[in-house]
Amino acid sequence: MKPDDDLRARLGRIMEESETKRRQRQTDQAQEMGVLTQRLDRFAAVTGGWLRDIVVPRLEALAAAFPNSGQPRVAEGPKAAAVEFNATDEFPASCELSICFAHDPSVQHVHVLFRVRIIPVLMEYERDGEIGLEMDDGQRPKLEAFLDDRLCQFAEEYLRIREPDSPYQKDQTVVDPVCGMKLRRWEAVATLRHDAETYHFCMEECRRRFEAEPGRYVPA
Numbered sequence: 001m002k003p004d005d006d007l008r009a010r011l012g013r014i015m016e017e018s019e020t021k022r023r024q025r026q027t028d029q030a031q032e033m034g035v036l037t038q039r040l041d042r043f044a045a046v047t048g049g050w051l052r053d054i055v056v057p058r059l060e061a062l063a064a065a066f067p068n069s070g071q072p073r074v075a076e077g078p079k080a081a082a083v084e085f086n087a088t089d090e091f092p093a094s095c096e097l098s099i100c101f102a103h104d105p106s107v108q109h110v111h112v113l114f115r116v117r118i119i120p121v122l123m124e125y126e127r128d129g130e131i132g133l134e135m136d137d138g139q140r141p142k143l144e145a146f147l148d149d150r151l152c153q154f155a156e157e158y159l160r161i162r163e164p165d166s167p168y169q170k171d172q173t174v175v176d177p178v179c180g181m182k183l184r185r186w187e188a189v190a191t192l193r194h195d196a197e198t199y200h201f202c203m204e205e206c207r208r209r210f211e212a213e214p215g216r217y218v219p220a
Contacts, residue, residue, distance in 0.1 A: 039107035039135075046135055047079045047101040047110060050143060055099050058147055059083045062097070065155065078102060090186035091161050092168050094119050097154060099147070103135075110135050112143060114150045118158075122167040125157040126150075162186070177217040178206035194218065 051074065059072040059081055068088045074081045080100035087094045100113040114129040131146045133139040161168045164184070172184045181202045188200035190207035194214050201207040210217050 036107060040103075042135060043101075043103050043107055043110065044079070046137060049137065050140070051079050051081060051101065054140065054143055054147065055081050058151060059097075059099070062151055062155065066091075066158075085158070088186065089172060089184070091158070092172065093122070093161055095158065108135060109133065110139075112146065114147070116154055116157075118161075123160065125160075126153060174200040176200060176202045176206050178209050 056072050056074065063069040063071060063083050066085060068086045068091055070084045070086070072081050072083045078100055080098055082096055082098035085091065085095040085097075095116070095118045097117075098113075098115045100115070102111045102113060103109065104111065110133045112131045112133065116125065116127050118125060129146075129150050131142070133142060160166055162184075163169070169184060172186070173182055174185055174188070175182055176188075177199050179202060183200065183202055185200060187202075189203050190201045192199050192201070192207055192211060194210075195218070199210060201210065
């Protein structure tokens with residue numbers, strides 16, 4: 001039996017309704033994409049200003065306080081800034097501190113991620129912090145307060161690395177061969193190489209005495 005006109009009409013209506021829905025979805029998606037693009041542009045503009053005016057100057061101030069730090073590095077995608085701290089005798093651990101901006105799926109709020117990584121990990125410290133902000137330039141005071149608190153907390157925790165009882169200082173103790181004083185390598189006033197060994201001294205006078213008569217202070 002061949003399909004009659006009524007069936008053809010019903011199928012036609014089904015196909016027409018489906019096509020109408022498809023076109024409406026495309027229109028809605030295009031509108032949503034337009035709104036999302038505007039929000040992404042707003043996110044880039046706002047966080048770019050925060051990165052330039054708030055984050056980088058604070059990281060520069062932090063870096064200036066520690067002689068073993070590098071200069072802040074800035075990345076555009078995602079928007080972030082980081083500063084590294086090199087391992088030294090005084091701070092025998094490498095460290096990276098980063099601040100990154102992210103957005104929620106609807107691109108209406110900003111997430112500020114504060115991260116610290118110290119290698120090796122020999123002590124407890126605050127590794128991650130986060131604050132959510134409206135995507136509005138009026139949120140600057142909240143961001144500034146959050147970063148100032150976290151940066152000061154980091155400085156206090158990072159300075160613990162060089163404390164005498166820090167696990168990082170376990171292998172940093174040396175003995176002045178002249179006077180017998182115990183001190184940490186980075187506290188030595190002077191050093192001297194002798195027979196492929198480096199000797200550390202609490203004062204310049206000890207170094208001069210050692211240099212004049214090394215055999216007197218080095219075991220045979």
